[in-house]
Amino acid sequence: xxxxxxxxxxxxxxxxxxxxxxSKEEPLSGLPGNSRHTLASLLTQFEKDLAAGVRQFLxxxxxxxxxxxxxxxxFVGTALQxxxxxxxxxxxxxxxxxxxxxxxxxxxxxxxARGRQDLGATHAALGVLALTYVKAGADGVSPSDMNDGxxxxxxxxxxxxxxxxxxxxxxxxxxxxxFYGPFREAADSAxxxxxxxxxxxxxxxxxxxxxxxxxxxxxxxxxxxxxPGQPSADLIRPxxxxxxxxxxxxxxxxxxxxxxxxxxxxxVEFDAALIESWHNLRxxxxxxxxxxxxxxxxxxxxxx
Numbered sequence: 181x182x183x184x185x186x187x188x189x190x191x192x193x194x195x196x197x198x199x200x201x202x203s204k205e206e207p208l209s210g211l212p213g214n215s216r217h218t219l220a221s222l223l224t225q226f227e228k229d230l231a232a233g234v235r236q237f238l239x240x241x242x243x244x245x246x247x248x249x250x251x252x253x254x255f256v257g258t259a260l261q262x263x264x265x266x267x268x269x270x271x272x273x274x275x276x277x278x279x280x281x282x283x284x285x286x287x288x289x290x291x292x293a294r295g296r297q298d299l300g301a302t303h304a305a306l307g308v309l310a311l312t313y314v315k316a317g318a319d320g321v322s323p324s325d326m327n328d329g330x331x332x333x334x335x336x337x338x339x340x341x342x343x344x345x346x347x348x349x350x351x352x353x354x355x356x357x358x359f360y361g362p363f364r365e366a367a368d369s370a371x372x373x374x375x376x377x378x379x380x381x382x383x384x385x386x387x388x389x390x391x392x393x394x395x396x397x398x399x400x401x402x403x404x405x406x407x408p409g410q411p412s413a414d415l416i417r418p419x420x421x422x423x424x425x426x427x428x429x430x431x432x433x434x435x436x437x438x439x440x441x442x443x444x445x446x447x448v449e450f451d452a453a454l455i456e457s458w459h460n461l462r463x464x465x466x467x468x469x470x471x472x473x474x475x476x477x478x479x480x481x482x483x484x
Contacts, residue, residue, distance in 0.1 A: 201244030335400035359434030
């Protein structure tokens with residue numbers, strides 16, 4: 181996935197949404213070709229993606245019942261076990277590790293009785309989720325919450341449990357961006373009050389963005405990431421130069437949907453614009469790209 185030469189399907193990661201409690205698959209209007217899945221439809225889509233040459237996946241769990249303290253993820257473990265049975269060692273399955281889809285508040289953290297961020301409880305909850313995912317067959321975890329110290333905590337918990345070779349792909353430079361709208365509908369993760377600017381990065385601050393990725397590297401992350409992708413392209417190469425780690429880009433839902441809408445109005449040809457956007461991110465230095473169109477890559481002529 182992080183080969184420094186060439187560009188093909190192996191550098192693309194396909195998101196998948198598993199929504200507990202659904203009676204049937206729910207296509208996402210803003211992200212054509214993507215859906216909120218039942219377990220059965222997820223496995224069907226997963227097999228189709230494997231047949232289409234996709235080898236990197238990022239699973240987003242969406243629980244049926246939300247809480248502010250107790251976060252159960254058994255449904256994710258069941259899905260991961262069955263995905264692993266189907267893929268064997270021929271695919272890498274990452275799991276987004278965050279609380280925003282699990283909490284009643286829609287925030288990426290636990291709050292205390294006075295409504296303040298409870299960092300210790302947040303770390304503990306993330307640790308439980310990460311261990312659940314890795315034990316069930318995930319190749320690695322991808323913490324996206326942006327709370328201080330979460331990479332160090334997860335690295336310690338994984339190592340302590342004997343999963344010292346399980347990699348962490350950190351959302352290391354993640355901005356409080358306006359480009360996440362379609363995703364929040366898919367993941368049922370819109371904040372119920374306020375915003376996420378107390379823990380996600382200010383889009384105006386370059387030095388904070390670089391420092392955030394350096395901290396994740398120092399805490400034990402194996403791969404780093406900028407989000408959103410295209411608006412953060414200027415940071416990819418500097419982060420790599422300062423950390424020596426592979427740096428990816430998340431082509432977020434708002435970026436992808438903008439191409440869909442442009443094509444719908446016949447202002448661009450979708451396939452050509454999509455592959456151009458990937459080449460732009462690779463030119464900026466991205467080692468890998470998370471994109472809702474990874475499953476289209478073979479049809480667009482990208483090599484394996």
